[in-house]
Amino acid sequence: MTGASPEAPVLDIRDLTIRLRGRDGATLLQDVSLSVAAGETLCLVGESGSGKSLTSLATMGLLPEADLEIGGGSIRLCGEELRGASRKRLQALRTTRMSMIFQEPMTALNPVARIGDQIEEVLLIHTQLGTAERRARVLDILAKVNLPDPRAIMRAYPDQLSGGQRQRVMIAMALVLEPALLIADEPTTALDVTTQKQVLDLIRTLQKDRGTAILFITHDMGVVAEIADRVAVLNAGAMVETGSLQGVLSNPTRDYTRALLKAVPGLEPRPARPDTSAGFALELDGLDKTFGRRGIFGRGREVRALDDISLHLRPGRTLGIVGESGSGKSTLARCVMQLEAPDSGVIRVCGDHVDNLHGASLRNMRRRIQMVFQDPYRSLNPRVTVGETIAEAPINYGMPHAEALALARDLLVKVGLPRNAADRLPHQFSGGQRQRIAIARAIAVEPDVLVADEAVSALDVSVQAQVLDLFEQIQAEMGVAILFITHDLRVAARICDDIAVMRGGQLVEWGPAAAVLTASRQDYTRRLLAAAPGSHWDFARFRPFPVRAPDMTGIAAPGRPA
């Protein structure tokens, strides 16, 4: 099916420039050139705003034409110029010669159409096959992407499938006509690590069988290390450097690339901080929480979100809660914050009960535990100035308005923002800056415990590193205990003294970071570690780890930290 000669690249982009429409429209992509050969995987790496998605959309002819235009350069697919090709021609090429899969498997499939119909539609549009043949092809491709019971899947709707299954469906849809080029735009970013690994394996296998050229877009260096043949680094709309995987990872020539790689946290645990305090900042004892008990007619499925969770945390230390989606780690955070009431169990802050409080005592407790949310775009009221946002809690606890605003300005400086940021609205800040604001808000009432729920997951690696530094700095200054919830083992390794691993509402393992990350006796923990992409590579030092994966024989049973 591949129409290209072996030597000629399947995709050849030359000096591609993309700008905003209109007079003096800003240039978003400047003279980018890249090529992908048959059977080859090119990883296009960059942080948000670097232009990597624009490049892929331009190739597919899916740029939002009302706002953007291609200002120059050429895009050749199997030798055919796509720039300026008619809409009809582009439509005909899609899925036949080039396909694309997207980041969010949850939203990329039409939620109201059956899986089978959605894949069959590709055949309907592009082939003359009869109904029976089409269905056979669909069954065949569903089996090829390793989906169990393809017949059932065909009849299913997207919401009946897991994220990993949906991404397989997307891959099936993209590859059913065996295109020469597959563009994969962050296809595994939204998936759990174990699923991610399976999907990456699948893509690799299918590529091997068909010789597909893959343009793989990602921000995750781990994934790059797993899948790339060659790497292209993009920054602010310009190509930084291109080279072989080995070359770029071990010998980056540009400062930007070096910085990018250095920011990737390793899987090595940080050295634990000294255990100074006698008491506990936070104690959880036998927390239970079950969701989904319903009324007379609809007895919905019950989900055990927390099952007898007991943990504690000393002042000045950080406890990481690690787990995949559905493990119950966010529910734990919400119970600690009293945003959800646990069914049973006890929560103590510095020895005081905080559960089952109401009214004034609840309000008084709240100043002692604060939280930083995952999504910096939604956790700040878009209509309230930054200063007022930070000052809100102090004012609530009785501080005069002017004093609270002054405090807010001081805190902004503390989190690395200018004082006058207080007068602006959240939308004038980047994601990282907003997360700094959220941290300033959280520490404004000098809490004993700070809960960070996936606080850096939405950020680019370089920004992530800065925010993690900020957490450390604040902890050092204030001695606050941090409950750090994350799905990312690298982040946990980077910041946590202790790590608790959760799965399906249960505590799998809890111990010092070093013990959990390097010497776990729990299968699940080990599987998690093994699935972490690029775990063999020490990005910050531009070299592979001496020992690949944690030692399977184990050293000592990790005990509970005293």
Next chain:
Amino acid sequence: MSGPVETALSRPALLSVLSSLMTGRKGVVIGVTVAVLFAVAALSALAPLLAPYDPLALNMTARLRPSSAEHLMGTDAYGRDIFSRVLYGGRISLVIGVGATLLAVGTGLVIGLVSGFFRAADAVIMRIMDGLMAMPAVLLAVAIVALAGASVGTVLVAITIPEIPRVARIVRAVILSTRSAPFVEAARISGTRIGKLMWRHLIPSTVAPLLVQGSYVFASAILTEAVLSFLGVGISPDIPTWGNIMSEGRMFFSLRPGMIFWPALILSLVILAANMLGDVLRDHFDPRSKTGRA
């Protein structure tokens, strides 16, 4: 409806909102619509100075005159000057339009807030709202006017009541989706009390949908008043309103289309302006349409 928004924005932010409102194509729309609304409101307010005739003065010898220099828009079946009545009519119609909008939005906002925020009250309140919505609006209005007597106040209430459930539902939906937004939870964690939480964090989210609904209520109130006049249960027929000028003119449509044309023209202009203004402001206050997510 700018109250909560204004207080939620500090001074510099407000200035930036205002300056961004005044620039670009949006600025033109806002300029023109505000000018139209202001002009109509001013003409109505200044009716006693501008109107060439007493809008109530009967003149049986000058019935149903066509437009002329003497009577710009002609005269009605009682020989009253239509131009003067349209000027004066604006007062009542605008009072009804604005009044019904404020009343419906205000009441609906409170009901929606309570219903959206307090689960316990929700079921009862929403059943009552369902009941109100299920009853034919015009019928309800007729019954209320017949019950309480035809006056501007009664007609206002009669027009407003059927609109309240719709507003309440919109507010409730916004509150339900906003109350679990991280920034609201963050505020709760910050120890913010319910009153302030609603005023500062929840109510502003309702501004955008309420602007749209409000402009709709405004239009529908003025038109419903016309329908009530048509049915003979509107405000007293001697008091001019755009609605009853048109209802009176309905019978003379083939003879003197101007009796309907002029008030309808002004009414359409006002409603068009109010709607466009509502839409532009909605876009402006809707955080989704801002530079929000990068």
Next chain:
Amino acid sequence: MPVIFYVLKRILATVPVMAFVAIFVFLLLRLTPGDPAVAIAGDQATEEQLRQIRAALSLDQPLLVQFVTWIQQIVRLDFGKSLISGLPVSELIAQRLEPTLSIALVTISMSVLVAVPLGVLTAWKQGSWIDRGAVAFSVLGFSIPVFVIAYMLIQLFAIDLRWLPVQGFAPLSRGLGPFLSHAILPSVVLSVIYVALIARMTRAAMLDVIHEDFVRTARAKGCTEPRVLFRHALRNAAIPILTVVGTGLALLISGVVVTESVFNLPGLGRLTIDAVMARDYPVIQAMILVTSAVYVLINLLIDLAYSLFDPRIKY
């Protein structure tokens, strides 16, 4: 959960709503000034005769007794007799049902056929002249009184061109031609506002989904634009549109007084208003109950229809 349980549950849930409506309407009516006996007997009746008429119609009973009697009747599905004409209320309603339903259905079908493509088009071409034009049209639709549009259309199509009859209703039993020729003008007049409403809602709902990932997926599959818009986007935007359509239908069935008057349609709207004006309590009470029930029923049907459009919704 089987759908039937859901339906039963919903119907049970309407009982308090209907009870609220019933009590509210009953009290409102009895508090409203006006005496049906006066309406019947006229100026010449003596006080004694009025008293006798009230007694004959049981209007002299205490409110509670009247209410209980009425509820007992309703439970037996007996709406009683009109105080004025003496005909059974159910017969009066039955007479008006066909015109009302016909006009409502023709109007809604016509509105949907025009408004949905218009809404899709304006969402697709957001910000274009066609979008602006449609917005302006929909606002005009809101702001021009119905009777103005009606008179203008009648003047043009019925009086000047003589293509269509001026007024009246022809039942379907008289044939499709006469039926449509009578139904078309009133339906067009009523459609103006519904086209505006539905197109507006379609546009908004489409704008909500048109930037969704799955729409991009559809494009990436090589679907043509119409296929992307109608097959993929519109189906996902269907629920709010369906809601507007359903509410509109309920409103149309409760009667459209002005249009019925102008086109002389024997519909439920005039029946109700005439009854209000004559204080014909049994008719008013029955009509409000019936229209409320229709409203509730249509809402239930809409909710059930949701699951047709969106398999994620299950009952």
Next chain:
Amino acid sequence: MFKIKRLIASAALASVTAAPLYAETLRAVMHSDLRLTDPVMASSYITRDHGYMIYDTLVAMDENSVVRPQMADWSMSDDGLVYTFTLRDGLKWHDGTPVRPEDCIASLKRWGSRDTMGRQMMSFVASMEPVDEKSFRIVLSEPFGPLMDTIGKPSSLVPFMMPERVASTPATEAISDFTGSGPFEFVRDEFQPGVKAVYLKNEDYIPRNEPPSWGAGGKVVHFDRVEWINMPDSQTAINALSSGEVDFLEAPMMDLLPILESNPEITIKTLNPLGGQTLARMNFLQPPFDDPRLRRAAALSFKQEDFLLALVGNPDLITPCAAMMGCGTKMDFAVGGEKIAAGTGQEEAKALLKEAGYDGTPVVILQTTDVPVLKTQPVVAADALRAVGFNVTSLPMDWQSVATRARNKGPADEGGWNIMFSYLGVADVMNPLGHLFMDGNGEQGTFGWADLPHLNELRAEFAAAPTEEARMALAKEIQAYAYEQTTYVPLGQFVSPSAFRSDLEGFVTGPAAPYFWNVKRAR
């Protein structure tokens, strides 16, 4: 596209000109819709017209105000105490049974308990009994001069003849059996209140041989079917008449008549030459109108022409008229009302206001807003009353509220009222005994509750007066006294022409017109 247009056009044409189900159908739009179907219980004019369709009368008044035999001829004993009625041959009810004297007696009794004049007549009646199969007699206790005028009443309430089984229904309960003996039969199954009423020709009806004159004479029916179609919108009705969808419009909006006049296919004709009288009634029980001087002042403030122009518009159709018993009737005198008819009483009104020491007590006007024939008077009156110095409060409300509130005797600010407006056919005012607002019965009488014993004495003398001349003299005296006390204020007289397709001919005029006999479609 062209094809589609043609299709629509032809479909439309087919429906417009569709061959009617009945060869000869007359489609009429009456002045209002028929909802009350008992012409004895309800006094609305449309119910009276309905009565003329399906019922017949014993006797009927002709255009010279002379009572003529219709179902029956009669004779009077010399002492004026015994009237014997003899039914003509061949009278049958719609169900085929013959009309019996017992039926007529029952009908007269039922009517006599409801009608104002009927009740007065019945107070003179000693007995009514059948004589034989064809005749019955009415025996009076003392002479009642206007007996034949009463039984020959042309307008509400008309003594229509019903079968005994129907007429035995109490007068306060509506009948549900519409068997009559009139020229049409009522089609109960096609009756849709508020929409239409349908009548079929009574094939068995035997008309009299005399030419028709008002309700008297031969009722020869030329249409198989008459449909009364209700059109709430006056513009629509005119459009429908212009397009030929209906044949007859009883009361087109008078301001729109010029549109119809220019159409050669339409004929405009006044069928009710007497027309109507619009009027004001004041409440005698409550201030300020408990003072006769202030009642008089209010009356003098009015200019009839203003009221008539607001109501009717066309100056050709109105007659300022001082005669309480109607201009163009037997009792057409101006005495007492000259200034009101001329509209020149304002100065005198102001003087009376001063003389009576008017203290500014507000005059509460019941303002009807939903009935076209009643909604203009309050507007004009408020203007006129204010102009002479009254303090006026208008209470706008629908007619049912007005009708109910008019029966509230309490103070105006406690649910009562001071002045309200009405409208009566001239046929209903032309006799002082039948005139609703010409009683002096106080709290027992018509709302307004004029307590004027002298007026009642005059009316009793009128009833007993033996000769026409004596009655005329008494009528004049009654009017003079009524104006002095302002029992009510006539606001002028007007006719309301009907419009119909020009191929219709033979309409009979009269106070209860339109009548649907004698009309036919020209070939």
